[in-house]
Amino acid sequence: MKRYILSLIAFSFLIFQIVFPTQLKAQEPAEWAACKVCHTIGKGRLVGPDLKGVTERRSQEWLIPFIQKSQTMVESGDPDAVQIFEEYKIPMPDNNLTDEQVINVLNFITNYVEPAEPVADATPTEEISEAYQPYSGYGPKDSRWTTALAVVVLLLILVDLSVTKFIKWKWLSMLLLFASLGFLSKVMYVEAKALGRQEGYSPDQPVWFSHKVHSGQNQIDCIYCHSTAYDSKHAAIPGTDVCMNCHNLVSTGTQTGTTEISKIQESWESGKPLEWVKVHNLPDHVWFSHSQHVNVEGLEDCVDCHGIVDDMDRIAQVYDLSMGWCLDCHRDTKVLIEDNDYYINFVKFHEELKSGLRDSITVEDLGGTDCSACHY
Numbered sequence: 001m002k003r004y005i006l007s008l009i010a011f012s013f014l015i016f017q018i019v020f021p022t023q024l025k026a027q028e029p030a031e032w033a034a035c036k037v038c039h040t041i042g043k044g045r046l047v048g049p050d051l052k053g054v055t056e057r058r059s060q061e062w063l064i065p066f067i068q069k070s071q072t073m074v075e076s077g078d079p080d081a082v083q084i085f086e087e088y089k090i091p092m093p094d095n096n097l098t099d100e101q102v103i104n105v106l107n108f109i110t111n112y113v114e115p116a117e118p119v120a121d122a123t124p125t126e127e128i129s130e131a132y133q134p135y136s137g138y139g140p141k142d143s144r145w146t147t148a149l150a151v152v153v154l155l156l157i158l159v160d161l162s163v164t165k166f167i168k169w170k171w172l173s174m175l176l177l178f179a180s181l182g183f184l185s186k187v188m189y190v191e192a193k194a195l196g197r198q199e200g201y202s203p204d205q206p207v208w209f210s211h212k213v214h215s216g217q218n219q220i221d222c223i224y225c226h227s228t229a230y231d232s233k234h235a236a237i238p239g240t241d242v243c244m245n246c247h248n249l250v251s252t253g254t255q256t257g258t259t260e261i262s263k264i265q266e267s268w269e270s271g272k273p274l275e276w277v278k279v280h281n282l283p284d285h286v287w288f289s290h291s292q293h294v295n296v297e298g299l300e301d302c303v304d305c306h307g308i309v310d311d312m313d314r315i316a317q318v319y320d321l322s323m324g325w326c327l328d329c330h331r332d333t334k335v336l337i338e339d340n341d342y343y344i345n346f347v348k349f350h351e352e353l354k355s356g357l358r359d360s361i362t363v364e365d366l367g368g369t370d371c372s373a374c375h376y
């Protein structure tokens with residue numbers, strides 16, 4: 001009987017571990033927070049190498065001083081340290097940790113178990129987010145020539161009506177007159193609406209900062225610098241201290257030599273922040289939150305709203321950020337509310353999906369086109 005109870009306890013413990021593997025995550029040591037912006041365990045290369053199995057590849061005697069002061073080891077000529085630095089070319093910043101703290105992190109890496117995937121969030125279907133096209137309003141750019149033509153026609157008709165009287169049929173003159181007037185007022189309406197919008201805006205910045213060099217060539221994750229995009233309204237622009245994690249050592253660039261990077265070092269020494277010019281600007285009466293969007297699976301890419309940033313030497317606003325742009329996407333994007341507890345309250349939709357009355361739910365159905373969703 002005793003054995004039976006013991007094995008029952010052991011068995012339930014096992015089940016508990018299987019059902020609640022996230023328990024392991026709770027043991028994540030505080031020191032790891034600083035590492036995980038550059039390293040994964042089993043999810044591939046980030047800024048630095050994947051650390052899965054690193055405690056087998058390398059001895060603890062090597063790992064402890066390397067993690068504390070990697071560049072000191074590189075400079076002292078340690079062959080393994082030199083080799084890995086040559087490969088990554090990005091210096092790992094010093095970590096002010098005691099030996100015990102490092103061992104603590106290393107144990108965490110050795111024993112790390114991938115937590116179970118969290119329940120998927122709202123998922124716009126692949127198909128829709130791929131098919132999503134930029135909103136191409138009737139822009140002033142493409143109407144330049146037709147506008148000029150309309151002005152010419154309008155002037156000719158006015159001259160003909162009052163002076164030359166070349167056109168015999170009055171109705172034809174009137175038709176041309178109203179057509180050109182109508183066209184011009186439409187252009188004026190569109191232009192007026194576009195006032196204050198800035199598609200393609202790409203201002204000069206205080207430092208020649210290239211996303212292509214950092215995110216494209218060096219594969220630095222967007223979140224390394226814009227760390228707040230997932231949990232707040234704004235995606236913060238990184239401070240000089242973030243740049244200095246690497247640029248205390250990387251002091252020349254392939255394209256700009258030392259001129260640009262020295263500005264970062266000056267800012268660091270003088271304590272004067274770099275004054276970046278904000279590129280994307282919504283009017284104050286619009287409410288937009290990053291966390292509401294980037295946690296939606298399928299939109300998390302940033303690409304849907306900012307274009308292919310990792311190919312830009314100089315950042316530019318790709319979409320017009322107009323109300324039509326927001327609404328188009330909200331009307332078209334399907335949200336998968338099945339299997340998602342977050343949407344458990346939308347009972348009506350669940351029933352309609354089940355009974356076949358509807359085959360999908362869009363952001364619009366969830367209230368994403370109500371004026372109050374975006375306007376204060």
Ligand code: HEC
Binds near residue numbers: 047048054086089091
């Ligand atoms: C700013 C990014 C960055 C941070 C933060 C960072 N590392 Fe690194 N790490 C790197 C880079 C880049 C390398 C590759 C070696 C080099 O270039 O010097 C590396 C290499 C390593 C290596 C050697 C891997 C191997 O395969 O030999 C270990 C171990 C390591 N880091 C552990 C850590 C730990 C532990 C922390 C947190 C305390 C940490 N790193 C924080 C960027 C970083």
Ligand code: HEC
Binds near residue numbers: 226235282288
């Ligand atoms: C659904 C569209 C959308 C997605 C997805 C999106 N953004 Fe944005 N982003 C915007 C809009 C709109 C603004 C302008 C916000 C404002 O002016 O208040 C903006 C502004 C920014 C800014 C300037 C600072 C700010 O918050 O105003 C940064 C940096 C930024 N985005 C980075 C990112 C990154 C990194 C990602 C991916 C993790 C991302 N964005 C995903 C629409 C989006």
Ligand code: HEC
Binds near residue numbers: 210239245252
């Ligand atoms: C994780 C490491 C890392 C961080 C953080 C980082 N950089 Fe860099 N940066 C690099 C690397 C690597 C290069 C490429 C050097 C080369 O051209 O070989 C580089 C190059 C540059 C260059 C020169 C580009 C050229 O080709 O001439 C500038 C300017 C620059 N960075 C500015 C910044 C600014 C500003 C920040 C902070 C917002 C920043 N960097 C943050 C790693 C980093």
Ligand code: HEC
Binds near residue numbers: 280306309314
């Ligand atoms: C090394 C740090 C770094 C990384 C990595 C990085 N950014 Fe940036 N980002 C910056 C800095 C600095 C600025 C402000 C300077 C500028 O506008 O060029 C900026 C500006 C932006 C802006 C314009 C913000 C505005 O003013 O409206 C967007 C959008 C943006 N980043 C998106 C991204 C996306 C998407 C990625 C990933 C593909 C990414 N960034 C990766 C540092 C970084």
Ligand code: HEC
Binds near residue numbers: 122132289322367368
């Ligand atoms: C590329 C597609 C896309 C674009 C562009 C977009 N959104 Fe969204 N938005 C979504 C999705 C998807 C959701 C639903 C998120 C969810 O419910 O999980 C959403 C939800 C919202 C919500 C919450 C709505 C609610 O009732 O819960 C607000 C507010 C919002 N968006 C504002 C904006 C504004 C303002 C803009 C334009 C500046 C914009 N969005 C542009 C895809 C987009």
Ligand code: HEC
Binds near residue numbers: 282369374
């Ligand atoms: C998905 C988000 C969203 C929803 C829903 C929304 N708006 Fe807007 N609205 C915007 C954005 C973004 C702008 C700024 C557009 C610009 O600068 O062109 C805007 C601008 C406006 C303006 C200023 C005029 C203009 O064109 O710039 C008015 C008025 C307005 N909205 C009214 C409404 C009304 C009424 C509703 C409800 C029927 C509504 N909006 C719903 C995002 C939204």
